[in-house]
Amino acid sequence: DAMVIQNPRYQVTQFGKxxxxxxxxxxxxxxxxxxxxxxxxxxxLLFHYYDKDFNNEADTPDNFQSRRPNTSFCFLDxxxxxxxxxxxxxxxxxxxxxxxxxxxxxxxxxxxx
Amino acid sequence: xxxxxxxxxxxxxxxxAIVSLNCTYSNxxxxxxxWYRQYSRKGPELLMYTYSSGNKEDGRFTAQVDKxxxxxxxxxxxxxxxxxxTYLCATFTGGGNKLTFGTGTQLKVEL
Numbered sequence: 001d002a003m004v005i006q007n008p009r010y011q012v013t014q015f016g017k018x019x020x021x022x023x024x025x026x027x028x029x030x031x032x033x034x035x036x037x038x039x040x041x042x043x044x045l046l047f048h049y050y051d052k053d054f055n056n057e058a059d060t061p062d063n064f065q066s067r068r069p070n071t072s073f074c075f076l077d078x079x080x081x082x083x084x085x086x087x088x089x090x091x092x093x094x095x096x097x098x099x100x101x102x103x104x105x106x107x108x109x110x111x112x113x
Numbered sequence: 114x115x116x117x118x119x120x121x122x123x124x125x126x127x128x129x130a131i132v133s134l135n136c137t138y139s140n141x142x143x144x145x146x147x148w149y150r151q152y153s154r155k156g157p158e159l160l161m162y163t164y165s166s167g168n169k170e171d172g173r174f175t176a177q178v179d180k181x182x183x184x185x186x187x188x189x190x191x192x193x194x195x196x197x198x199t200y201l202c203a204t205f206t207g208g209g210n211k212l213t214f215g216t217g218t219q220l221k222v223e224l
Binding site for chain 2: 031042043101104
């Protein structure tokens, strides 16, 4: 089955220790998104890629970076995690022109100690 | 004021009930209206989307959009315990790639 895969599902990191979350997709979609979702809150878009074109949201902290080495993979790097960065991180994909049909991965729950 | 408002619940109903979930929005530029279902500790799953005003039905689910009142609804008929989840509404203007989500309504369907 075509799908969006996120690894790891659970990640524990220490305050200030860099962490990388990964996302892969077999849907061959050219748009990939990273969201942050905190408990009982709406998913918050951090950035998205249209092919290799990176689009950052204006309010995304510099602490968050992303890489997309190819169509299938996308990474979220948190350079110096703070306690406020503990959240569920969701990766999603969509076809070009169909952002209203986004397919989400299961998420990575990040804990910062 | 948030662009999309959604009652967080929780909403608890007996099995077999008709469920009504609602959102209001403020931006008249929104053209697409989506409903996502999110089970605990999982990613959201698209249930259906509607373009502009009107109704759309898919099995037990019906989405309804009233652009004149900026009101979005999702109806679930014959609700099942497996429908217990958080339901997120989302909107899109039709330009760019950004969706605007509500905070979600937690639904519990009890036996």
